[in-house]
Amino acid sequence: MSALKSNMLLVLAAAIWGLAFVAQRVGMDYVGPFTFNGIRFVLGSFSLLPLMFYLRNKSQPAAGNHNTIREAVKAGFFAGLVLFIAASLQQIGLIYTTAGKAAFITCLYIVFVPLFGILLRQYVGLSIWLSAMLALIGLYLLCVKESFTVSYGDMLQLVGALFWSVHILLIDYYAARVDVLKLSLFQFITCAVLSMATALCFETITLAGIHGALIPLLYGGIFSVGIAYTLQVVGQKYSPPSHAAIILSMETVFATIGGYLLLDERLGVRELFGCSLMLTGMLLTQLQSIRSVVNRKTNKQADAGNN
Secondary structure (H helix, E strand, O other): OOHHHHHHHHHHHHHHHHHHHHHHHHHOOOOOHHHHHHHHHHHHHHHHHHHHHHHHHHOOOOOOHHHHHHHHHHHHHHHHHHHHHHHHHHHHHHHHOOHHHHHHHHOOHHHHHHHHHHHOOOOOOHHHHHHHHHHHHHHHHHHOOOOOOOOHHHHHHHHHHHHHHHHHHHHHHHHOOOOHHHHHHHHHHHHHHHHHHHHHHHOOOOHHHHHHOHHHHHHHHHHHHHHHHHHHHHHHOOOOHHHHHHHHOOHHHHHHHHHHHHOOOOOOHHHHHHHHHHHHHHHHHOHHHHHHHHHHHHHHHHHHHHO
């Protein structure tokens, strides 16, 4: 799979997450944050099983399969633990801060991922920093419409952004080492178990509440978790984490577009300009992928001519 195709998978994941933002907000009217996350990650886990069984029947068991599963469980546990912390902080933070500020602070992983990458001795080019800055300014214009004061909810979102950054880097590390579907499944199971255990301790779970949040839970579980997080894992296998962070931040743009189309929320000049800056930042990250594709084709044509 080419880097360009993997980036398109990340764009699709961002689109699904953006449209899921409404589902998360509506679902919180009926159930608590840990209950919502627990059920949607359970649904996400089940949604992967048919695909896993299908692919297993299409392929022959490989030698050392037991060790492969053990590595996938280990990777899924660590990724799921970080995912649980990040998703929990995001859901709880939404109770205490506005949606716009929450989206802006969460997407600070655009900056955190390259910074962490430097600590991990990963090369971060000037174009990535320029893309990150454009996307960050665009996010601010798109999301923050009120005075920017730091509240309890804002701090939760900021800490959550750090964990989202760690999650992106973990996926980048593990996606090249273990089966991506197994990695997705085990991280979903870990997040689901931790979320439901916390919900049983601190929240009241009722059938009426689950029934009221059924549609948001189905979308959040099957699409936002089962499909989008798996697309993230597959896409990051061939895309550098700093690129992935900028592309995934497009979920805010898709959330805004979804609000316009589904909820009749109007976009002003400020919001449209913010979307444009984010789109520009995302496109800049693709220049390197496009150049590599062009250079590869040119080299192949040159080799063919020499032969």
